[in-house]
Amino acid sequence: MKRTILAAVSTAALLSSSAAYAGPEAEVLHWWTSGGEAKSVAVLQQEFADNGGTWTDMPVAGGGGDAAMTALRARVLSGNAPTAVQLKGPAIQEWYEEGVLADISAVAEAEGWADVLPASIAGHMKCEDIWCAAPVNVHRVDWIWANAQVLADNDIDMPTTWDEFNAAAQKLQAAGVIPLAHGGQAWQDATVFETVVLGLGGPDFYQQALVDLDPAALTSDTMVQVFDQMRTLRGFVDPNFSGRDWNLATAMVMNGEAAFQIMGDWAKGEFLAAGKTPGQDFLCASTPGDGFLYNVDSFAMFAVDGDDKQAGQQLLAKLIVGPSFQKVFNLNKGSIPARVDVALDEFDQCAHLSAKEMTSSSEGGSLLPSYAHGMALRGAQSGAITDVVTAHFNSDMSSADAVQMLADAVANSY
Numbered sequence: 001m002k003r004t005i006l007a008a009v010s011t012a013a014l015l016s017s018s019a020a021y022a023g024p025e026a027e028v029l030h031w032w033t034s035g036g037e038a039k040s041v042a043v044l045q046q047e048f049a050d051n052g053g054t055w056t057d058m059p060v061a062g063g064g065g066d067a068a069m070t071a072l073r074a075r076v077l078s079g080n081a082p083t084a085v086q087l088k089g090p091a092i093q094e095w096y097e098e099g100v101l102a103d104i105s106a107v108a109e110a111e112g113w114a115d116v117l118p119a120s121i122a123g124h125m126k127c128e129d130i131w132c133a134a135p136v137n138v139h140r141v142d143w144i145w146a147n148a149q150v151l152a153d154n155d156i157d158m159p160t161t162w163d164e165f166n167a168a169a170q171k172l173q174a175a176g177v178i179p180l181a182h183g184g185q186a187w188q189d190a191t192v193f194e195t196v197v198l199g200l201g202g203p204d205f206y207q208q209a210l211v212d213l214d215p216a217a218l219t220s221d222t223m224v225q226v227f228d229q230m231r232t233l234r235g236f237v238d239p240n241f242s243g244r245d246w247n248l249a250t251a252m253v254m255n256g257e258a259a260f261q262i263m264g265d266w267a268k269g270e271f272l273a274a275g276k277t278p279g280q281d282f283l284c285a286s287t288p289g290d291g292f293l294y295n296v297d298s299f300a301m302f303a304v305d306g307d308d309k310q311a312g313q314q315l316l317a318k319l320i321v322g323p324s325f326q327k328v329f330n331l332n333k334g335s336i337p338a339r340v341d342v343a344l345d346e347f348d349q350c351a352h353l354s355a356k357e358m359t360s361s362s363e364g365g366s367l368l369p370s371y372a373h374g375m376a377l378r379g380a381q382s383g384a385i386t387d388v389v390t391a392h393f394n395s396d397m398s399s400a401d402a403v404q405m406l407a408d409a410v411a412n413s414y
């Protein structure tokens with residue numbers, strides 16, 4: 001008798017769950033809200049819809065994702081995690097350790113991700129021995145963007161050393177042009193800072209200081225010079241920079257109000273979305289010095305109940321790493337595909353430079369994770385560094401005090 005009831009109950013449950021199944025659905029938390037970013041994420045929304053999915057958008061404005069991560073924590077703490085979240089670097093493993101991520105190994109294995117992703121990228125997508133995130137792209141952080149006409153009018157070439165950058169900036173300032181478009185938000189200060197660490201210190205120093213957090217590197221003379229250069233850069237920024245969004249800084253370069261911006265290649269997505277042509281309207285070059293700072297966007301799926309949601313997660317993960325999405329999305333986003341087998345013929349010269357230098361720096365041991373974009377360190381450590389960088393940039397703190405504060409903040413962050 002008992003067995004019959006149980007069988008009846010489970011048949012009814014099956015019927016009702018299959019009757020209720022409405023197809024794959026996903027609630028997607030991301031911070032892609034600027035012009036170029038919105039155009040890029042629309043590519044994924046469209047592919048998801050074309051494959052029968054229903055997308056609920058949860059955009060959280062704020063470059064670099066700080067606000068998105070605050071929103072995520074609130075949702076998870078209230079027991080209502082979004083199904084898919086833009087998440088990257090060690091934060092993926094931090095969330096996995098909290099027991100809230102879904103295992104997407106079945107999709108990864110069926111789609112052969114291990115064969116099409118470079119090992120350095122695949123490593124970020126693994127939690128212990130399972131796949132726990134799907135990579136979207138490779139952004140490069142250490143770029144300078146310039147208005148081609150402004151440089152030509154002032155007889156300036158793209159700088160290849162920080163001294164050249166400073167000399168060009170002084171000349172521009174004398175001519176009444178804002179040398180450096182910058183948004184005064186902590187993550188933007190950190191973005192500039194890490195390119196200066198790489199450029200002045202070199203790849204080994206970057207590794208020691210911002211990946212290994214070696215106290216000797218953090219308090220070195222080289223780090224003092226880095227803060228000196230940050231102070232010099234502060235002098236090239238206009239007085240209204242405080243709180244400005246990064247894409248508004250890009251717009252200043254676009255319209256000729258400013259000459260340069262130091263920003264990852266999501267800035268290229270803004271130029272492209274505005275119809276600008278690289279090499280003609282705007283120029284790209286790596287910031288002075290060797291090396292390549294990478295920033296891989298990825299999505300992690302949070303453990304949720306419901307066939308619709310789980311089907312949505314599987315579909316989303318599959319599409320994200322699929323070759324057609326990787327091409328179209330990255331053409332818009334300014335980045336290059338994470339997959340190694342996507343042809344770059346339709347990509348522009350900046351993307352080609354990125355791909356070439358990613359390969360050469362990987363071979364030369366100078367392919368390095370961006371600390372400012374959450375690829376190198378856990379949140380407590382990267383947050384401690386950024387607090388010091390931004391406190392220095394926004395005050396008259398000496399470089400000597402900044403390095404001491406940096407070493408102390410890192411030591412106290414564990």
Ligand code: BGC
Pocket residue numbers: 031037062063064065139246266295296297373
């Ligand atoms: C992300 C990019 C994004 C940028 C500005 C970075 O951390 O990786 O995808 O465009 O922040 O919001």
